[in-house]
Amino acid sequence: MDKVKIGTCWLDGCSGCHMSLLDLDEGIVGVLKSADIVFGPLVDAQEWPEGVDVALIEGAVSSQDDLKLAKTARARSKIVVALGDCAVTGNVPSMRNGIPTRKLLERVYIEGAAESAGVPTDGVPGLLKQAEPLQAAIKVDVHVPGCPPKPDAILFVIGELLEGRLPELGSKLRFG
Amino acid sequence: MTEKVKVRIDGEVIAATAGQTILEVARANNKYIPALCYMEGLSAVGACRLCMVEVAGAARLLPACTTPVQEGLAVATSSPQLQSYRKIALELLLVERNHVCSVCVSSGHCELQSLAQEHGVTHVRYPYNYPRLSVDTTHPRFVLDHNRCVLCSRCVRTCAEIEGAHVWDIAGRGIGSRLVSELQRPWGEATSCTSCGKCVQACPTGAMAEKGWGVEEMTKKRAVVSRLTTMREGM
């Protein structure tokens, strides 16, 4: 049987959900017996490949790049999992949403700058008007809240998906 | 006057006293109906709609916390339809203001959060409102964070009915409604506030907290506030 292909990525998040994924410890060995991680910060691929079975996406959708990657991942993956509070609710990144983007950037990069004040434009993706949860940008199949989700919740979710079931979090459902 | 009546909750026949509400009877008999704005010891206002139940013969759903029982009343507390409505009510509470559990003093001890988790709210299906709201830090010991307030009015009733100070009210209408202290004066300048802290203990969310606590650190002693009423009634 072919191995299940898992892709992961992090958008506007702190990498905490990926840390929690690494915290599966020996659990990850079991996962890797029936799955390969084919894209993400943990592997070396340059582009989200075609034919991914499970996409684990951390972070809110905050920039043009986030949006593009989320759409690519969606188009090329069977199941999309919103991993963690930022992807599920917007969480901390969404705390800027009441403030107009221009004001926000000026506050940080001009008023808040000790030296070389100026809003950077080269090599950084444009900010979207608001940092939105993943489901505001693409269709999401499974939501796993938590900041970060506990390793046992992640392991449970991956386990269910590898068995071909859509996970029901039940008592593992937790925000914050 | 204690007229005895028989009611049915989820099929089980239960003896109750006329005048008790469905929620009181259910709780006294270990039947669970979720509730958020209801708090033992305070008047019931029916604000949150989480306690909605189906009453046989009634054309619409009724809030268990404000509906009195009568002879022969038959109540269903947890049909799939009720569960789905409760989920919607919780999602709407979550999108109305800014609930960022990961940085909230009450995370892990919050009634809204635990109700959401218990009802399987894995995400909300509605667009978030992202209002810009203030945090009142003017009181020397307490904080009011409007971002987390669900307008349940438990603080309003606690202060008016138990402490007798009536510092709080809800001003405005609909989504623009806001909790206000002493006709819009900052809490720290509210001369009628005795700084008893009962409103803080009664608040189900992270909207009211004692100063000095970090994320997940604010636990509340709601039972203490409820017990005050029981003790006074016993006097």
Ligand code: SF4
């Ligand atoms: S008040 Fe409750 S639901 Fe809101 S952010 Fe705090 S813990 Fe979460």
Ligand code: SF4
């Ligand atoms: S601290 Fe006491 S008196 Fe002051 S607002 Fe709260 S309940 Fe009322």
Ligand code: SF4
């Ligand atoms: S401050 Fe707390 S108790 Fe008062 S209305 Fe808001 S959520 Fe309810």
Ligand code: FES
């Ligand atoms: S508990 Fe009955 S409406 Fe809130």
